[in-house]
Amino acid sequence: MSNKLTYAQVNRDIMRPLFTPTMAWHGLMALALLGLAIGGVCWGIQLVWGLGVAGYHPPVFWGVYITTFVFWVGIGHAGTLISAILFLTRSRWRTGIYRAAEAMTIFAVMTAALFPAIHVGRAWQAYWLFPYPNQRQLWQNFKSPLMWDVFAVSTYFTVSTVFFFIGLVPDIAAVRDNTRGYTQKLYAAMALGWHGTDRQWRHYMAAYGFFAALATPLVLSVHSVVSWDFAMADTPGWHSTLFPPYFVAGAIFSGCAMVITLMLPLQRVFKLDAYIHIWHFEHLAKLCMFTGGILTYSYGCEYFIAWYSDNPYEWGTFVDRVVGKYWWVFGTMVLCNCTIPLLWWFKRVRTSFAGLFIVSIVINIGMWFERYNIIASSLAHSFDPAAWVYYTPTYIEMGILVGSFAWFFTWFLLFVKIMPSVAIAEIKETLRPPLKHDEEAAAK
């Protein structure tokens, strides 16, 4: 962070992009709303006609919806990783990017949370997922990984949202003090009367540390629990103790890539170069390289375990993924997750706008296909050869997938216009405070 920056300059720079939408913002918003309309229409058709409009084909009843659910939960990992784990380890490079990354987490989990409701078909009965005694006095099964998943995702969403909002309060107060009229009243209500008193800062900093400490195990546990949705079943290709670390590494890999995809344009369009540098992105790219390495190793390990187990069903599924009808899914996954990201080992690529942006998008494509590869190919090639099928998504499923991206981007676009997308107070903390002593020394 430049030491020439002053506290007042930080306030001005970070609040400048607020409220006044540019043409580019309107264009992106129009695109997002169009995607949202496509997704909405497709879901509406499914609600009217039922799950028959999805491409489910017995025994494949988990397809694009569960794939997309896992994808978005995974994307939601990077934000809390950056805001909580890097806070506890005192990594200074988190400061410029953590706010937008946290927002991304919240919106990604909000997107993921739609999919259980979409997937069950009768969305109006999705509340059955929660623990309450229903009409037949039948309670939920707490030994089911699906039940654990409800708890894990809803806890993660709640804690991340509180952590995000608490982090925002001092900055909302700064926005309040720079606005007038009804806008000021709105921000005043959200700032909860924050004015930066010694008492407020004292308890705030203590609580923030606790939130970070509480959110840290959640980052590592949520995708472990999601992986148990698969690993606890005896389906070939799923039943593996490797899944939790493999899923967590994949989630951090895709989440950091998504942060790069979102924040590169944000830095350019809002002219935040003084706060978000290329070395922020380089750090994220290195995190991707590390987790991508774990992922590639896990892919290899899976094959070794399948072969070494001497289980014909397990090995058969893994061979089918490479040479069967899903070869193109497997190929896309390996190309996008294991091969193309290797370009980031070249400093020139991981420090260039195009190199970062393109590879980050490729990673996210690859990570969607990874989940598709795990889910669809395993179910389509299970124990009984007579039940082997080839599941392909319908246009309804793909429309809802498009809608999910649009839903995510709509929230993100709204966020960057109404909230400071870089943490004002924390940026100031990284600067040398204004000292009389410095001014006197400079005058001499």
Added chain:
Amino acid sequence: MSSSHAMGASGATVKAVYKHLDCLLQGIHDLQHAGLKDFTVLSPIPRHEIDEMLYKGEPSPVRWFTLAGGILGGTMIFSLASLTHANWPMIIPGGKPLVSIPPFLVVTFEGTILWASMFTLTGLLKFCGLPAMNLHPAMKDPRFTNDCFGIVFERSGNRLDEIVHILESSGATEVTHG
């Protein structure tokens, strides 16, 4: 000098605005040295020096809320899972126990984190006094969320002149009372 607030029975309100952190710390030091304690320090950022001078390293009691929430949440969710299964004894293949610790630990962990977080939030709001809608108007200065620090005495008692003198001599760029 301005007279923005009416003088009460227990003295005038005094507000000092500082542009520099070292002057603010000097001001706090001088006030404490003179035996004055009943003031509020305002800052756009958290500074451990301020915390150390005012609270002498005493940890925030928010931590007890976190601990209580964690214990309560974990116990409640484990009990919910156990009582649910005891109330609806499903036939478990392989003779596995009805109340089984390993699978219930997953939801117990989630409940611990969730409740610890909610209690931390409650503690934060309680001890910070949020929502703080009745803060003294002298503290509601937009400069304190921008680039200035401040010291506010809601009531100066009978030591107004002394307080004003200390604040001015410590390097405050503006001292108002009234």
